[in-house]
Amino acid sequence: MRPGEAAAPDRDFVLRMHRTMLRIRIAEEQIADLVEAGEVKCPCHLYIGQEGIAAGACAALRRNDYVWGGHRSHGHYLAKGGDMKGMMAEVFGKATGCSSGRGGSMHLFAPEVGILGTVPLVAATIPLAVGSALASKVSGDGKVSVSFFGDGATEEGHFHESVNLAAVYKLPVLFVCENNFYSSHLGLLERRAADNIFKAGEAHGVPGLAIDGNDAIGVHRAAEEAVRRARRGEGPTLLECRTYRWRGHVGPSWDTDVGVKRKDELKDWLPKDPVARSASWLLERGVAKAALDALEREVRAEVEEAVAFARASPYPGEEELCTHVFHGENGGA
Amino acid sequence: MPVKAPSDQVTYLEAISRALRDAMREDPSVFLLGQDVAAYGGAFKVTAGMLEDFGPERVMNTPISESGAIGVAVGAALLGRRPVVEMQFADFISCGFNQIVNVAAKMFWRTGRPVPLVIRCPAGGGAGAGAFHSQCVEAWFLHTPGLKVVAPAFPRDAYWLLRAAIRDPDPVLYFEHKQLYRRVKAPASAVFDAGGGSDGRDGHGAGGGGAAGPPPRIGQAATLREGEHVTVISYGWTAHHALEAAEKVAAEGISVEVLDLRTLAPLDEEAVLRAARKTGRVLIAHEACLSGGFGGELAARIAEKAFEHLDAPVRRLAYPDIPVPYHRALEAACLPSAEKIAQVVRELRGW
Numbered sequence: 001m002r003p004g005e006a007a008a009p010d011r012d013f014v015l016r017m018h019r020t021m022l023r024i025r026i027a028e029e030q031i032a033d034l035v036e037a038g039e040v041k042c043p044c045h046l047y048i049g050q051e052g053i054a055a056g057a058c059a060a061l062r063r064n065d066y067v068w069g070g071h072r073s074h075g076h077y078l079a080k081g082g083d084m085k086g087m088m089a090e091v092f093g094k095a096t097g098c099s100s101g102r103g104g105s106m107h108l109f110a111p112e113v114g115i116l117g118t119v120p121l122v123a124a125t126i127p128l129a130v131g132s133a134l135a136s137k138v139s140g141d142g143k144v145s146v147s148f149f150g151d152g153a154t155e156e157g158h159f160h161e162s163v164n165l166a167a168v169y170k171l172p173v174l175f176v177c178e179n180n181f182y183s184s185h186l187g188l189l190e191r192r193a194a195d196n197i198f199k200a201g202e203a204h205g206v207p208g209l210a211i212d213g214n215d216a217i218g219v220h221r222a223a224e225e226a227v228r229r230a231r232r233g234e235g236p237t238l239l240e241c242r243t244y245r246w247r248g249h250v251g252p253s254w255d256t257d258v259g260v261k262r263k264d265e266l267k268d269w270l271p272k273d274p275v276a277r278s279a280s281w282l283l284e285r286g287v288a289k290a291a292l293d294a295l296e297r298e299v300r301a302e303v304e305e306a307v308a309f310a311r312a313s314p315y316p317g318e319e320e321l322c323t324h325v326f327h328g329e330n331g332g333a
Numbered sequence: 334m335p336v337k338a339p340s341d342q343v344t345y346l347e348a349i350s351r352a353l354r355d356a357m358r359e360d361p362s363v364f365l366l367g368q369d370v371a372a373y374g375g376a377f378k379v380t381a382g383m384l385e386d387f388g389p390e391r392v393m394n395t396p397i398s399e400s401g402a403i404g405v406a407v408g409a410a411l412l413g414r415r416p417v418v419e420m421q422f423a424d425f426i427s428c429g430f431n432q433i434v435n436v437a438a439k440m441f442w443r444t445g446r447p448v449p450l451v452i453r454c455p456a457g458g459g460a461g462a463g464a465f466h467s468q469c470v471e472a473w474f475l476h477t478p479g480l481k482v483v484a485p486a487f488p489r490d491a492y493w494l495l496r497a498a499i500r501d502p503d504p505v506l507y508f509e510h511k512q513l514y515r516r517v518k519a520p521a522s523a524v525f526d527a528g529g530g531s532d533g534r535d536g537h538g539a540g541g542g543g544a545a546g547p548p549p550r551i552g553q554a555a556t557l558r559e560g561e562h563v564t565v566i567s568y569g570w571t572a573h574h575a576l577e578a579a580e581k582v583a584a585e586g587i588s589v590e591v592l593d594l595r596t597l598a599p600l601d602e603e604a605v606l607r608a609a610r611k612t613g614r615v616l617i618a619h620e621a622c623l624s625g626g627f628g629g630e631l632a633a634r635i636a637e638k639a640f641e642h643l644d645a646p647v648r649r650l651a652y653p654d655i656p657v658p659y660h661r662a663l664e665a666a667c668l669p670s671a672e673k674i675a676q677v678v679r680e681l682r683g684w
Contacts (some may be wrong), residue, residue, distance in 0.1 A: 041461050042659070093660040104463050104659040120465050123395050150339065153397035156428070183397055184421075185373045191396040316658075318666050325655045 009217050011285055017216045018278040022050035022299045024075045025275050027084060030303050031074070031091060031105075042091055042104040049214075049246035052274030053178050054079035055103050056219025057146060057239075060227045062218075064114050066136075066145040068129040071106045071120035072178075072245075076148050081113035088306035094313035101316040102324065114143075122183075123149060123156035126175070130162045133171035133236075144230045146174045153184025154197050163204040163238065172230035173203075174223065178213060180245040181265075201238030213241030214274040217281070222259030232274045241301035244269035346514040348488035348524055350379050352495035353417060353586035357387055358414060363499055366393040366402055367453075369421030376421040377455055377514060381598045399429035403452065407437045407504075410450045415499055423454035423508060425467045432498045437504040438479030451495070455543055455618055456484075457510040457570055458664055467657040468570070469621035474506050475630070477542070482550060482598040484508040486572040488519040488553070489526075490572075490595050493548035496614060498510050501551060510536050510620075511568040517573070552596050554604035560590035563678045566605060568594040577671035578678060587682050597627055602634060609635045613644035614681040618669050623651035645684035648677050 028048050032038040047054070054075035058067065061080070067074040077087055082098065090097030091105045106120035118133060119125050129147030136143040153159050154177055166173045177197055181188045188195055192324045201208025207229075211222050219241055226237035246266065249256045255262055279292055343351070357363045365380055365387075370396045374381030384392045395402040399420065406416035420426050426433070433452065440448045458467035474480045481503050485491040491509065498505035528547040549555065557572065558579050565575040572593040577591035592608040594601065609615045615635055617628035628649040635647050649670055658664050 002349055041661070043466075058609065073459060101660055102464075102656075102658060106463070106465075107659075121428065129465065152397045155398050155401075157398065157400050158428075183368075185369050186396070194517065315660055315662060318663065321658065321663060322655055 009220070011224050011282070011287065013059070014217060014278060015282060015287065015295075017055045017220065017321065018275070018282060019295055019299065020055040020058070020079050021216065021278060022296060023084065024051045024054065024078050026296070026299050027075055027078065027088070027303050027306070030307060034091075034307070035252050040091055041269070042093065042107060042188055043250050044074075044091065044252075045072040045250050046247040046252065047072050049269065049273070050178055050180060050243045051075055051227075052216040052277070053213045053219055053241045053243060054148070054178065055274075056216040057148075057176050057223040057241075059176070059216075059220045060223035061114070061144065061146065065143050066114045066116050066132045067148065068125040068132070068145065069108065069148045070117035070122060070125060070150065070153070071118070072150065073087070073108055073118040073148065074105070076118070077108040077110060080110070080115050082108065082110040082115055084302055084306040085309045086110065088303075089310040089313050092310040093315065095316040095320070096309070096313040099157055100320070100324075101252045109150075117318040119317075123153035123158035125149070126153065126156075126158050126162040127165070129173055129175075130169075132164045133166065133173035134169060137169070137171055140230060144172045146276070147177055148178060150183065151177060151179040151181065151188060151197060152191070153177070155183070155191055156202060160200070160204065163200065163206055163236065166236040167205045170233060170235040172233070174226045174230060175235045175236060176223070177240045179242050181238050182245055182249065182250045182262075184259075198238060198240035198249045198301055205277065206236050206238050208240065210240040210242060213243035214272045214277060214292045215296060216274055216278055243274075246270070246271070334385070342518040343488050343521045343524045344515050345347055345488045345491050345509070345517045346377065346379060348492040349495055349509060352492045352499075352577050353380065353524070354383065354386070354495055355416075356417075356499045357383070357391060360499075363415040363417065364393065364409075364411060365417050365419065366395050366406060368395055368397050368402075368421055370394060370419050375419055379453070379509065380419065383466040399425055399475060400432055403432040404436065406450050406452075407432055407440070407448055410448045411440065411446050412664075415451075417447045417453060417499060419453045419622075420455065423456035424465050424471050426452065426454055426470065429472070433474070433480070433504070433506075434477045438477050440479075441503065442479060448504050449497045449499075449502050450504040451501075452504070453507045453509060455511050456508045457512055459512045459570070459668060461659065461661040461664060462657075463659040466667055469508070469619070469652070471506070471508055471597055472626050475627055478613060479504070480583040480598060481505040481596070482508070483551060483596045484510070484569045486510075486513065486517075486569050486593055486658040488524045488629055490549050492524055494595065497549075497551050507552070508569065511649070512570045513573075538651040547572075549595060552599045552601055554601035555592050555593045555595055556590065556604075556608070558589065559593040560588040560612065561590045562612055562682045563616065564592065564612045565592040565594045565616045565618060565674060565678065566594065566608060566610045567618045568597065569620065571620050571669045574669055574671045574674055575618055576672035579673060581675045581679050587678060605631060605634065606639050609639045609647075610642040613642050614684065615643070616648045616650060616674065616677050616681060618674050620652055620669055622654050623649060624654050626651050628656040633650050645681050648681060650674060652679055
């Protein structure tokens with residue numbers, strides 16, 4: 001792909017991606033505060049710093065395309081169009097949550113906008129994305145499936161098995177690796193001999209591309225091309241989006257648990273903030289500062305409303321305990 | 334570093350940690366591997382400080398590749414090394430299932446070569462951690478010949494059963510309940526005593542293993558409390574609930590015998606049948622799900638071999654057959670508790 005040839009992005013389009021990133025950032029900062037305050041007890045894996053990937057990739061999708069995620073998927077859920085209130089209520093464990101309070105932060109689900117689910121077993125949903133793509137190919141519905149996963153997932157056998165299957169079946173699937181350089185607390189080169197995730201695509205006969213994950217515009221451009229290939233029936237693409245996790249593996253801390261080296265790296269990554277980057281892009285192209293401020297206020301209000309909704313919602317009743325174990329008749333729960 | 338208990342008290346977690354260290358000191362073929370077990374010290378800090386003490390060749394990080402890590406461990410064990418693999422959570426062992434049930438478990442039978450492998454599995458709920466970080470999955474492996482399965486409830490058992498597991502020539506799955514890690518303590522003198530000293534049980538809290546004597550071995554149950562009217566058979570965290578329940582109903586004049594299995598495979602069947610025959614009224618309590626849970630197997634064996642001694646149907650108290658709910662109130666509704674056990678004991682007594 002030759003990015004130089006891409007058309008200049010439309011200002012309103014970038015503004016929409018910017019809004020998506022703001023929704024993720026502000027919602028997660030709010031969740032971080034709630035966890036710190038002890039109001040939210042759920043283990044929350046924050047996406048702060050990585051927003052450019054979800055915003056850019058999902059901007060290349062249609063509403064009914066499929067998205068799969070993992071334990072760090074608030075961003076995927078929101079970028080694909082998941083409801084803010086449903087997510088916040090789920091984090092609170094409330095009956096009004098997007099998984100009816102049965103899952104929590106790591107179990108987000110919104111089939112009405114194509115979010116078929118997040119599962120916190122690393123790499124567990126990669127084959128599921130291949131499965132939904134297979135269903136699309138068989139039914140000819142023209143949909144694309146996107147699997148979001150971290151760099152750690154590429155060390156699971158699931159990943160390689162899945163990429164191979166998608167390649168051999170030429171399925172309309174997009175593998176989006178969010179390389180934030182850490183798998184829990186282990187740095188990339190503590191776990192693999194080379195920093196070359198994108199090349200795993202080539203090994204499986206799939207085009208692989210390493211791109212700047214903090215540049216939503218660039219991610220969108222690459223994802224759009226990959227989605228086009230998928231819809232044309234040319235098979236999967238692997239995008240390695242390079243980014244950085246600002247907070248801890250889990251929870252709101254600024255990752256002090258990993259030590260000095262990690263903190264030094266963070267200092268270099270903070271200026272590459274994907275949200276600030278799109279704001280600058282917009283300001284340089286004549287969007288008024290006042291308009292961006294107003295957008296931020298609007299998103300803050302949405303998040304506050306969602307938190308209020310979550311707080312006011314009831315917990316699932318005990319009578320619900322056994323009612324969703326099987327689709328048909330319940331076993332002897 | 335692990336949270337230190339005050340004075341000479343040893344937590345369940347420290348007992349596990351000490352067992353690893355002592356085994357590594359004693360036998361240079363013992364090594365640890367798992368995700369983040371080195372500098373980070375493991376998901377629950379069981380291996381904290383071991384990298385410094387034993388070096389990176391014996392305390393090895395793996396990528397998040399359970400199947401790969403367990404496969405590497407099986408290969409090393411076949412060549413005479415003694416790997417101890419840490420799962421971050423017992424739930425994640427599903428990713429390495431094939432290496433355990435199809436490779437490790439059948440290796441000796443097929444080749445005559447032992448697989449001295451230990452897989453440590455932090456298990457159990459009670460922390461509001463949801464469906465993938467709370468399960469008791471021991472039954473998955475109890476259906477697989479070739480595997481040994483232990484689930485200690487007290488620091489002394491935790492220490493000595495891990496030492497025994499590491500020395501064992503067969504693959505051993507070692508289930509450590511996360512609720513016991515920092516909550517259950519015992520005096521160091523009792524925990525590490527290799528025999529002859531006090532039983533170290535310190536009320537309900539410590540040694541297990543019955544009377545003072547030699548350290549527990551794999552395959553030995555322990556009578557935690559003698560009783561006349563009803564027998565409760567349990568293991569892991571639930572054994573603590575059983576003791577508490579026995580105390581509760583003692584005030585009502587019901588005398589309860591409590592048996593802690595400690596090892597699930599190979600089963601101490603003799604102890605199970607003895608405890609069942611003694612009272613004729615049996616409750617089996619565990620945190621794992623009801624259907625296909627180990628309670629069913631125990632009930633069947635008691636029915637087959639001690640039927641003429643029974644005065645009431647064998648009862649089971651287990652997790653309902655549902656995934657672990659995320660919300661704490663719902664989870665609490667599902668977990669076994671002293672009160673739930675006491676209630677079934679009363680029903681059995683009244684039969």
